[in-house]
Amino acid sequence: RKEVEQDPGPFNVPEGATVAFNCTYSNSASQSFFWYRQDCRKEPKLLMSVYSSGNEDGRFTAQLNRASQYISLLIRDSKLSDSATYLCVVNMIDVWDFNKFYFGSGTKLNVKP
Amino acid sequence: GAGVSQSPSNKVTEKGKDVELRCDPISGHTALYWYRQSLGQGLEFLIYFQGNSAPDKSGLPSDRFSAERTGGSVSTLTIQRTQQEDSAVYLCASSLILGGQPQHFGDGTRLSIL
Numbered sequence: 001r002k003e004v005e006q007d008p009g010p011f012n013v014p015e016g017a018t019v020a021f022n023c024t025y026s027n028s029a030s031q032s033f034f035w036y037r038q039d040c041r042k043e044p045k046l047l048m049s050v051y052s053s054g055n056e057d058g059r060f061t062a063q064l065n066r067a068s069q070y071i072s073l074l075i076r077d078s079k080l081s082d083s084a085t086y087l088c089v090v091n092m093i094d095v096w097d098f099n100k101f102y103f104g105s106g107t108k109l110n111v112k113p
Numbered sequence: 114g115a116g117v118s119q120s121p122s123n124k125v126t127e128k129g130k131d132v133e134l135r136c137d138p139i140s141g142h143t144a145l146y147w148y149r150q151s152l153g154q155g156l157e158f159l160i161y162f163q164g165n166s167a168p169d170k171s172g173l174p175s176d177r178f179s180a181e182r183t184g185g186s187v188s189t190l191t192i193q194r195t196q197q198e199d200s201a202v203y204l205c206a207s208s209l210i211l212g213g214q215p216q217h218f219g220d221g222t223r224l225s226i227l
Contacts (some may be wrong), residue, residue, distance in 0.1 A: 046215030
């Protein structure tokens with residue numbers, strides 16, 4: 001079983017739509033959570049961190065549900081420029097005190113005019 | 114520039130050859146990470162450095178892979194006796210402290226094994 005699982009999509013939505021992605025993680029000891037964005041053939045870039053209380057950055061809202069072990073990303077009023085692959089990232093420190101970073105395989109979003 | 118620099122950007126080599134990939138992190142970043150991204154796949158975490166130390170090598174795919182970092186700066190990822198399944202984009206990232214965000218990624222090295 002993968003440490004982090006995402007629906008690969010693609011999600012095809014019209015401009016202005018609201019779209020939500022979920023990501024599940026398998027290890028309850030996971031500590032930090034993030035969403036990264038990756039444009040085609042480009043490097044990943046941090047979109048936002050995910051906090052237990054939920055957090056919002058403009059049109060983007062991230063939520064964490066520790067009980068069910070999933071995080072979500074909501075994008076409101078989609079723009080063409082939001083078209084990208086969204087990567088869920090989980091960071092944990094294991095029993096040997098080693099940092100582990102797990103990236104999901106990404107959810108592809110296509111925003112259409 | 115001030116970003117993470119990786120070289121070469123592209124590498125094509127024959128199966129069985131050794132390759133060395135280089136990463137020059139952002140100055141002052143103590144943490145450095147290596148990832149691998151295969152076609153249509155997510156990022157596979159390989160190894161991290163805190164300073165010059167890589168305490169956990171369990172993410173390296175096989176003993177043909179090794180990595181080092183010197184002077185708390187440049188890191189090299191070496192793949193010996195390359196195999197076709199090693200073909201991927203190898204991404205390096207750095208952050209100010211271990212686990213700190215964001216991780217700043219380089220453009221990657223696209224490795225193709227013939």
